[in-house]
Amino acid sequence: MIVLIHKTCNGPAVETDTLTAEACALPVEAFPFTCFTCLEEITDESELRFSEEIRM
Ligand SMILES: [Zn+2]
DSSP, rough: EEEEEEEETTSSSSSSSGGGGGSSSOOGOOOOOEOOOOOEEOOOGEEEEEEEEEOO
């Protein structure tokens, strides 16, 4: 499972329940959107990093 991490707050930028592996190719038109953790506006992909979360 791929999780989008917001670099500024180091929390998940989107609700992880709605994310699937295919979401790692984030469409550019998704910006800007509001960070799920800190509610700041994310305007660019450079504000995010991808993290692979292993679920048991
Ligand atoms: Zn954030």
